[in-house]
Amino acid sequence: MTKSKFPAKLGRRDVFKGAAAAAAALAAPNVAGAQGPVEIEYWQYTFEVRVRAIDQLIERFQRANPNIRVKHQQFPYAQYRTKVASAIPAGEGPDVVQLFYGWVDDYIRANLLRPLEGDAFNPAVIDREFFPLVQAMKREGKYYGVPTAVRSLALMWNKRLFTAAGLNPNEPPRSLDAYVDMAKRMTQRDAQGNLVQAGSAIMPDGQDLGWYREVLVRQFGGQPYSDDARRVMYNSPSGIAAMTWYTDLIKTHRVGDVGFMGEQPAAFRSGRAALCVDGSFRVGAYAAIRGLDFGVAELPVHNNVRSNYASYWVNGISARATGAKLDAAQKFLAFITTPEAMELWLQVVGELPARVSAAMTPANINHPQFGPFIKGLEYSVATRFVQEDPQRQVLMDAIDRIRLQNQPVAASIAQAAAAEQQLLDAFYRA
Amino acid sequence: MTILARPISLGTRQALWAWAFLAVPVVFFVVIRFWPTLHAFYLAFTDWNLVAQPNFIGFANFVRAWNDPVFWVAFANTFLYLALGVPISLLVAFAVAYYLDQVRFLHGFIRALYFLPFLTTAAAMGWVWKWLYQPPPVGIINMILGAVGIAQQPFLRSTSQALPSVLVVAIWAGLGFQIVIFLAGLRAIPETYYEAAKIDGATRWQTLWRITIPLLRPTLIFLVVIGSIGFLRIFDQVFNMTTEGDGGPLNSTKPIVLYIYQSAFRSFQMGYAAAVTVVLFLVMLVITAIQLRLARVK
Secondary structure, eight states: OOGGGOSSOOOHHHHHHHHHHHHHHHHHHHHHHHHSOEEEEEEEEOOHHHHHHHHHHHHHHHHHOTTEEEEEEEEOHHHHHHHHHHHTTTTOSOSEEEEEGGGHHHHHHTTOBOOOOSGGGOHHHHHHHBOGGGGGGEETTEESOEEEEEEOEEEEEEHHHHHHTTOOTTOOOOBHHHHHHHHHHHOEEOTTOOEEEEEEOBOTTTTHHHIIIIIIHHHTTOOSBOTTSOSBOOSSHHHHHHHHHHHHHHHTSOOOOBTTTSSTTHHHHTTOEEEEEEEGGGHHHHHTSTTOOEEEEOOOBBTTBOOEEOEEEEEEEBTTOOHHHHHHHHHHHHHTTSHHHHHHHHHHTOOEESBHHHHOOHHHHTOTTTHHHHHHHTTEEOOOOSSHHHHHHHHHHHHHHHHHHOOOHHHHHHHHHHHHHHHHHHHHHO | OHHHHSOOOHHHHHHHHHHHHHHHHHHHHIIIIIHHHHHHHHHTTBOOOSSSOOOBOTTHHHHHHHHOHHHHHHHHHHHHHHHHHHHHHHHHHHHHHHHHHHOOTTHHHHHHHHHHHHHSOHHHHHHHHHHHTSOTTTOHHHHHHHHTTOOOOOGGGSTTTHHHHHHHHHHHHHHHHHHHHHHHHHHHSOHHHHHHHHHTTOOHHHHIIIIIHHHTHHHHHHHHHHHHHHHHTOOHHHHHHSGGGOOOSTTTTOOHHHHHHHHHHTSOOHHHHHHHHHHHHHHHHHHHHHHHHHHHOO
């Protein structure tokens, strides 16, 4: 009815012609792309030093491979996972992508990651040259991702608070018992009993859960999960003893509390906590704080057991990469996992090389701050998560029940184990 | 062609123009609002996890919600926010507006002060309040309590005090809006009624109950409906004031919207999150329908 208002009438043939022209215009860049340099996309989350490191690596890589261009995309951490998860299935997004190792299972299952092929990713070589924890990325004999860097835990202590309490500032606690003793001596409360200085930072929202699962549980004689990672096993006398030791820091010894001075890691950072367990990625941030004189040591031992929790971000190739892009992606992935790239990553980011030979150099082992983390890598374990976030919540709730509702440790652990087992079952049943 | 030749009546032409102008918002709403809403109804019956293809699984998501204790905790919390939040906020807002209406000195300035929180970003407000609630070396509220000899309160760190602590902030944030609406409502009541009441010798109390409140009825209904919807979808304050935005400690502050958010963007169970969203949608629909029905009764 309104057609008469428009003087220029479009015939059906014209519409088709227009569409064809538009399609040709859209297709054109692809045709040109085949002749010019290959462009691949690399995705990671925004973390200043990581971005800087990758930019430097891309520059070197492009100099060596002039016909490949790498486009570097970053997103804030809070959106990163959603972005990746929605982009790849839609056929958009990265050719090479950085994923937290605990997320990888979902991607492999949905056929969104390619198994790594070629000489650079020979499984036997990776098995031999990388730290054993990287083997969590292997499915049916093939690797689906390799990390540039790994992170482990270490003990950090505030030397000024040691001196103030009359302790030797160069002698950190080597055992869990010494940890408690020293923490008690450095805890201060005001007249009303409020904590003003914590002997120990308590950070279930930080790295403490990794410390509990892979270190404390083992040190008290147990193991957190079955070897095939399908069964929760910390609901055992050792798991309960380990949780008792941890929550006693809050309830019995009263050397610290969750959220003291605000969000983690505020307590240690502001010099109000004497001891803490944290990851290698924190070293750079702490070193930049004026007046924070801290030391780094290997985690305290108990019952002669040493253990450590390691985690990492892996680089994988998305299913979307094919043909020339796949070749370029493989080349780039191989490049960012060379020993040289790892050395650069250590210097710029402060995360530890994932190859044994690159990590265990005399200079690294004797480094006052990175050394203890690197030594810890040798005996570290990476938890096999199926859903990292909900699995974390389960244990955080267990600690809150003990702390806030005085639930007995055994009951709280039993409840947590049942809840986590449900998560594992749901994942493996699917 | 014969159709085109016929002249268009004035009415049709006006309608066409109206539609032409409406086209943009209609397309916008269909694409940005209605289509995703309908899609959420579809997703509610699937096991979509964002990564893999969705599979149709019938009512399994709804059964799961029914059997999930955390869902019921979040549900109960949501109603607690609603049941406490709406009456308290309306009462406070009315009291402030009623007296502010009688104040001439610095009226505009005081009104602006009350309205200020409404303009503030919820995230910024949440974080500031979170710090106010901290224990002594950091938290001002506890320092004041300590100075006057009252015991320290855990506020956000206790399972019993956390929800009211969050609620206070949510009420405070919305107060400015409600006060301004109440003020407008009060001003709209003709002065003649009050003069007549005065001549008849009515007390202040009688004037309030017999004139002011009955005549504020449309304003009240509007604020109850808007307030209820607001408290039913409370999210920002809880997300920003609890550790890692988890609605803790131990789910004690978790509203249903945060539960949906966590299912969707922390566990990536999009299908399940959509199912709970559908439940929340139906609950809101029923509550709003009841409120409007009650409002119609004379």
